Amino acid sequence: PLGSAMVNLGQESAFYDKQNKEKIYGAVYHRWETIQHHSGEIQEYEISKTILSADVFISVPKMKIHKKVGVTLNAKGLVGIATNKNLIVHYTLGTPEEGGDQFPDGLLTSTEKKIIKFERWCYDTFLAKRSVWFELIHRFIYGFLYLKIAKPLGLNVPEEKRLLDAGNWHGNDSAWRMCVDLMKIIHFADANGKLHDTLQRRMFSVVDGIIGGENVGPLVPDPKPVGILIGGENLLAVDLVATRLMGFDPMKIKQFSYILSDVNSYGIKSIDDIEILSYFEDFKGCLKDKTNRFFDFRPHPGWIGHIEI
Known part of the structure; x- marks a missing residue:
């Protein structure tokens, strides 16, 4: 109801020193908008002024897995305060060898890599124009030439590999940064x-x-x-406890380890600052327990073997 405000984090953004910004990808096809708001000293987010004007912020996230940042919870759930999701960087085109984090190195065959790059070229060339005519051209290329002709001939990317497309794996070096930035905004922006x-x-x-x-x-x-149900007055502390009870090591998830090392104070500086109250004794010491998997959540396929205890 109160509209939106642009929040520029500048050098305080976790994206400030990220390389290959010309390859970043937001929520939709017109990448130029994402790049425009994440370049040099400009590291901008469009945030709801209703949220920014609040004296108290209450977050009620689900306890679930996330393909790009490991877990959803509070930090990732803050995407909801952004009124333009395309200013949020989701991943970077290419493999790590190419300066990106879209796919792991070595996952795709040379043919599969060409298919993926051709698809992205079509997005940039046709869908990003936001024109009905260009969209019709894309429908013909993808819907007819690819789905009806090329794919039946075996020119496709297997579904198990598609699951990791768009940075849906533990090596995504982009999405965790937006979690850090949004946490900074909700805590420190007026x-x-x-x-x-x-x-x-x-x-x-x-x-x-x-x-x-x-x-x-x-x-x-x-x-x-x-x-x-896990409740608390510190978003970071709640996320750390929830992550550990899911069976994961919070310090293996980049947004959490980065925030804990931040010069800004989010109310805690280490897991030792967190007091857990519970009827269950093993929950109270969950953050220092290095063996118990507790609720033993299954990670996203792109994260298996990288965040579990």
Whole structure:
């Protein structure tokens, strides 16, 4: 209701020193908009002024897996405060050898890599124009030439590899940065989007783990009956505890390890600053327990073997 405010993090953005910004990809096809707002000293997000004007921010995320950043929870859930999702960097085109994080190195055959690059070229050339005529051309190329002719001839990328497309794997070096930036904004940006050194509002979070989500999250996860609610006044602390109870090592998830090392104070500087209250004794010491998998969530296929305890 109050409109939006542009928040420029500048050098304080986790994207400030990221290389190959000309390859970054946002939420939709017109990449030029994403690049325009993440270049040099300009590291901008369009944020709801209703949120920024609030004295108290209450977050109620689901306890589930996320394909780009490992887990959803509070940090990733902050995408909801952005009014233009295309200013949020999701991944970087290419493999790590090419300066990107779209796919792991060595996953695709040379033919599969050409197919993926051709698809992205079509997106940039036709769909990014936001023109009906260019969209019709794309429909002909993709819907007829590719789906009807090329794919039946075996020129396709297997579905198990497609699952990792668009940075859906543990090597995504882009998406975790937007989690860090959005956490900085919700904590330190005032009603007009100006950053301060002190917290600008109170926080409260309740993670809904009654029925969680595992495997191919966040959009089509398998249901995970857990029967737990996790609440607290510190978004980061709640995320760390929830992540550990999911069976993962929070320090293997980049947004959490980065925020804990940030010069800004988010209320805690290490897991030792977190006090856990629970009727279950093993939950109280979960952050220091190095063996228990607790609820044993299954990660996204692109994250298996990289974040589990």
